[in-house]
Amino acid sequence: MYHHLPKEITDLVGQFSRFPGIGEKTALRFVLFLLGKDENYINELAGQIENIKNLSLCQKCHNITTNGNFCKYCADPARDKKTVCVISNLPELMAIEATSDFLGLYHILGGKIDPLRGTGPEHLRINTLLARVKNDNIREIILAMNSDIPGENTILYLTRILKPLNIKISRLARGLPMGSELEYADPITLSSALEGRQEL
Ligand SMILES: [Zn+2]
CATH class of the missing domain: 3.40.1360.10 (Dna Topoisomerase Vi A Subunit; Chain: A, domain 2)
Known part of the structure; x- marks a missing residue:
């Protein structure tokens, strides 16, 4: 459905739509939300996701x-x-x-x-x-x-x-x-x- 979009977007839509209760349309809304954010926000979010690895x-x-x-x-x-x-x-x-x-x-x-x-x-x-x-x-x-x-x-x-x-x-x-x-x-x-x- 989203194959005409850039890979950067379809990859993330694919990831978000694996979350519990999240379908492709909502996943795309998440990605569009992120596209509207500045670099600081993206870095902070990426860092927080990375930090999950510290938990056991x-x-x-x-x-x-x-x-x-x-x-x-x-x-x-x-x-x-x-x-x-x-x-x-x-x-x-x-x-x-x-x-x-x-x-x-x-x-x-x-x-x-x-x-x-x-x-x-x-x-x-x-x-x-x-x-x-x-x-x-x-x-x-x-x-x-x-x-x-x-x-x-x-x-x-x-x-x-x-x-x-x-x-x-x-x-x-x-x-x-x-x-x-x-x-x-x-x-x-x-x-x-x-x-x-x-x-x-
Ligand atoms: Zn315990």
């Missing part, structure tokens, strides 16, 4: 870290290292941090079990969670999943494999609306769902 994933919880091995939560001596809240992605971690009520550590699974989308347990970071439970003296795992079908699948699966390890396993109280996204829950609702968590 925490070896324990898979959160993003800027300093190599461990993220700021895993490296913080004030956090309760015996309690781990399991979430599926970074926005959910941010939602729970926003409550200011959770002082334990996290574990980011990288998704939820969802056979309809081809996501099985083998695609999630479950082995590293099991290793933490076995090696790090963890006493409680909070499964902070919303109550949609993939969330329930994941809770069922994790409960089954964690139960034999003799730790407390809990899930959020059912205060969150059915099927609602955890990452969009307001801090007060999420805080009471954490507070009223139910043992499994």
Whole structure:
């Protein structure tokens, strides 16, 4: 569709249209926006994209870290290292941090079990969670999943494999609306769902 445009433009349209939720038309609008910007802006943007390479994933919880091995939560001596809240992605971690009520550590699974989308347990970071439970003296795992079908699948699966390890396993109280996204829950609702968590 854009083959008559210069390669500099079509290359970038190709890149932007790979972003989640971005089609070719929106991608072209991004490129036209950039064409209207001065050299300083372009250099700053290019530098910020380049800086992404400095980030890596925490070896324990898979959160993003800027300093190599461990993220700021895993490296913080004030956090309760015996309690781990399991979430599926970074926005959910941010939602729970926003409550200011959770002082334990996290574990980011990288998704939820969802056979309809081809996501099985083998695609999630479950082995590293099991290793933490076995090696790090963890006493409680909070499964902070919303109550949609993939969330329930994941809770069922994790409960089954964690139960034999003799730790407390809990899930959020059912205060969150059915099927609602955890990452969009307001801090007060999420805080009471954490507070009223139910043992499994
Ligand atoms: Zn971490």
